[in-house]
Amino acid sequence: MANLAIIPARGGSKRIPRKNIKTFLGKPIIVYSIEAALKSNLFDEVMVSTDDEEIAKIAKEYGAKVPFLRSNKNANDFATTFDVIEEVLLNYKEEDKEFENTCCIYPCAPFISVKKLAEAFQKLQNFDSVFPVVKYGFPIQRALRKSKDDGIVFFQPEFELSRSQDLLPTYHDAGQFYWFKTSKLIINKRIMSKKTGCVVLSEMDVQDIDTETDWKLAEIKYKLRF
Secondary structure (H helix, E strand, O other), rough: EEEEEEOOOOOOOOOOOOHHOEEEEEEEEEHHHHHHHHHOOOOEEEEOOOOOHHHHHHHHHHHOOOOOOOOOHHHOOOOOOOHHHHHHHHHHHHHOOOEEEEEEEEOOOEEEEEEEEHHHEEEEEEEEEEEEEEEOOOOOOHHHHEEOOEEEEEEEEOOOOHHHHHOOOEEEEEEEEEEHHHHHHHHHHOOOOOEEEEEEOOOHHHOOOOHHHHHHHHHHHHHHHH
């Protein structure tokens, strides 16, 4: 059973320039993902998909492979995660390498843990794909929206008087990694299918990093967590 880890890291990040190799508490942020993948001992190959020579150099220095560079087509702002994964798998196939299971690990995920990678892999035996989620801090059934006259109304008025503890918990993607059976991804043309499972993370193990403020919050949370 061959497993592949793909860490997608293009060079042209816009909101935080050079985001994927920006220093996070002493080392390039992508290194946290590379080290977690290597330490897990779950993968036959840990590779970085990038169009950028500097990112490739850093990835190799920390033990990842960069067997080929990403195409310009899949290095723009419109390429999806699936597009990048598909290109990697097709390039490996041309080299007569195929993998039964694949895990896409995002490069800006310093909270990623070996334990959760392993837990998700175990669950993959019963699903087409598995990824980490985190519970919403407030029931989305009681979400509000602004009306045309600048007022505020409920998205779902039927839950206006419901107690929070009586509502079903809801979750969102933690944005760290996605395990999937490679053949199922190729067939479905998407990561999430009707047979997708999850592992649940705590709020202390998750932080979106899209702005400089997010970055500072992530560093503070990381220090508290680790």
